[in-house]
Amino acid sequence: MAGRRRKNAGADSAGGPAEGAAEAVLPADLELQDLYGAFAAHGLDDDDLDDSAVLVPPVRLPSEDELAAQAKAVPMLGYALQLARWTAPHRPVDELGDLTGPDRAPAARLLGLAPEEGEAPEEAVVEAMRAWSLACDLDLIEIGTTAAGEHVAIPGPDLEPAEQGDAETVLELWLTAAGIVRELAVEADSLPDEAEGEGPEDGEEDEERLAEVEEAREAAAELLDEALQVLYETTAFAEPGTETVPLGVLAALLVVPEGEEPSEELLGDITDVMVTLDPMLGDLAELGLLDYRPIDPELFDEEEGEAPAEAALGEEPLDEEESARFGLVRLTPLGQYGIRQWLLEDGYDAPLVGELAQGDAADLLRGICEATNVLPEQELLAWVTGREPVAAARELLEAARGHDAYAPMRRMLCQLALGMIGPEAEPAAREVLDDPELGGGVRAWLTSVDAADVPAPERSMALWTVVDTFAAQLLDTGGDAELLRELITGLPVTDNPASYFGELWRVDHPYTADVLEAVGELHLDRTVAKEARKAAFKARSKG
Structure with missing residues (x-):
């Protein structure tokens, strides 16, 4: 997970966040010299500290048992566990490891996505197949071949401990699932706008198109990483009950340079970031990493309305319901756990409150x-x-x-x-x-x-x-x-x-x-x- 790099108005800037954004100064916003310069005179030279270090604030997390219970309550992970149990002792699949046609509607009914009687709606079947794919990615379902050459699915070794609530197993499964969804969210956002089937005319154009897709993917991944780390920081400093962040404020923290107010041009950039983050945050909410209320699509259908960022961050305060139409996001304890694990995996110091005690x-x-x-x-x-x-x-x-x-x-x-x-x-x-x-x-x-x-x-x-x-x-x-x-x-x-x-x-x-x-x-x-x-x-x- 890339470390957050807040925009700066200049090398000497010491201003706070954009107007309308969170007022607290975060550790990552301060220069190491400002924080620890007094130590140098007595051998505590901050030259030993990495100037590019990202200072991640400590967070307080529930116990692993509580986090595991929250993870098991996430519908998508619950669906994956149900489908894995459903394969016992084995269930036929096609050569790609997907459910065969006759089993798809029953899978949707098993998960409660389709009524017991009648034809299963297409969206219910699609959702069941997504859960099946996740279960396979998590190795809750393993694909093999019988002596007769038939492709079959069987429960994986992690199913039983996960069903019994083993915290380590459940959290490892959830974290893997969250990583998969995070990657898929980025991939979906970076797909080109051209309709499928409109392929390139030659190899050189194909390479250019692939390069554009890769560049878009990297940009989307960096934006999502920075947004998640801002949420992690603001949640760490928030008073209980105030962890919810308007999407416009989150986007402003990512776009507006330190010490500046949003200009008309920056308001357009903030709107672009809001629109880019909206589907990605929605995908992460499916895994319980976030509580998210997406942007009301009707806002874009209103012919003479302000841009979302201009309306969300404007001088006129919005009432609670109107503000919510522009998107609201809250990092859950499970989300804090997941982001902290990603930070630790990337070598960042991400302490817990009470570790030193x-x-x-x-x-x-x-x-x-x-x-x-x-x-x-x-x-x-x-x-x-x-x-x-x-x-x-x-x-x-x-x-x-x-x-x-x-x-x-x-x-x-x-x-x-x-x-x-x-x-x-x-x-x-x-x-x-x-x-x-x-x-x-x-x-x-x-x-x-x-x-x-x-x-x-x-x-x-x-x-x-x-x-x-x-x-x-x-x-x-x-x-x-x-x-x-x-x-x-x-x-x-x-x-x-x-x-x-x-x-x-x-x-x-x-x-x-x-x-x-x-x-x-x-x-x-x-x-x-x-x-x-x-x-x-x-x-x-x-x-």
């Missing part, structure tokens, strides 16, 4: 710090949930110690986790009040939970904690100037900044100079900024 506290904090795509609060919450509060707090505090480049961020994450545990963590926090690395932070946390008799820190501990806390923010924000400027205004600088920074540059902390340089660069008070820069120079010289 499987080990001890050291693994947890280190993993969050080192991960390029993680939701820290979700991982911390998954780890603390169900653990004995005091023991969990002790383990977190122990894991937060250190002087390495990530240590300030570990201590910040530790305090965040203590907040999730709540006042029950107080005994463990009081045990480290005199720890030079942890004492200042736990005092602040104890005060925040209204603990009684919290002693004030010594001056040296207070200054060290200031540097450590600000260093954590440098790492956490990736050097974002706006966010850091807000934090800098809260520094306890007195009316005599020379005296304050005269103390601060002497603090023995790996990030002292970095913190002072940030203050010197971003503080709005020129006197304070000047003293901070002087102090940063002294800290560097001392180092």
Whole structure:
């Protein structure tokens, strides 16, 4: 599955998505330098990271048993299982492995696609034959030849475990089926418009026509891949119940360059993308990968109406029913599972929420710090949930110690986790009040939970904690100037900044100079900024 590449207005563009599109900034929209640039000064050089990396956000999936149950409930897969069972002990087929004429209508009736009495409708037979073809592609049905030379179909070895609900077997079958349907959807979209039978006049024209078809197939496959990854990202960040995306918004995210509004020309491109995606998304919906309401075909029959994109993304808001006519798509949990598997197969890092919470506290904090795509609060919450509060707090505090480049961020994450545990963590926090690395932070946390008799820190501990806390923010924000400027205004600088920074540059902390340089660069008070820069120079010289 190709990694998503969002369009950019220019090399320096930092704008958000098109108006009317999702407002959240996705990890894949950010430059690695913007995310992790602050690490480089301390050996965490982002040159080691792949500049072309696609940062896939973590998702939360149901258990494999739940996913398997959803997969078995997909009608097309259910039909394939029924037909495979129907072949037992064997059933005659033609030389191509298809059902013979006399068995086609009974197959449609078996699946409930045709009435028990009377002639089976042609569309019901076609649907049954599609299910038969899928069952053969999945090896739920195997084709062989008897000693007498007759072609017969028999159940494949995966049928019984799939019928019994073996999650691994069912999900493997569903994923294979989804891949087949995905390929067929792309192939159908890339077929030429010429009617069948109008063949080329010579070999050279034949080659050109094949090249055009292949180019169209590649373009359709790339568009579908990008659309699926956008859906994967937006679903990962969506609040429960808000995962449905209007088709026009999805198309705009794929077409409109960052920071631009849709122009008249782009609205035409968005309409083209909507029309291209419409049948492909409908095909994927058959396998339960999506919930999809297609574009109302009557929209194209209205003589004096706006183009679908112009109407769907226009300034005038549409009511819910009118908006739905332009297409609505929602990625299902089964769809999230499938896209994640495709991403993993192609070598992308596609984490699950809670993966980092499987080990001890050291693994947890280190993993969050080192991960390029993680939701820290979700991982911390998954780890603390169900653990004995005091023991969990002790383990977190122990894991937060250190002087390495990530240590300030570990201590910040530790305090965040203590907040999730709540006042029950107080005994463990009081045990480290005199720890030079942890004492200042736990005092602040104890005060925040209204603990009684919290002693004030010594001056040296207070200054060290200031540097450590600000260093954590440098790492956490990736050097974002706006966010850091807000934090800098809260520094306890007195009316005599020379005296304050005269103390601060002497603090023995790996990030002292970095913190002072940030203050010197971003503080709005020129006197304070000047003293901070002087102090940063002294800290560097001392180092």
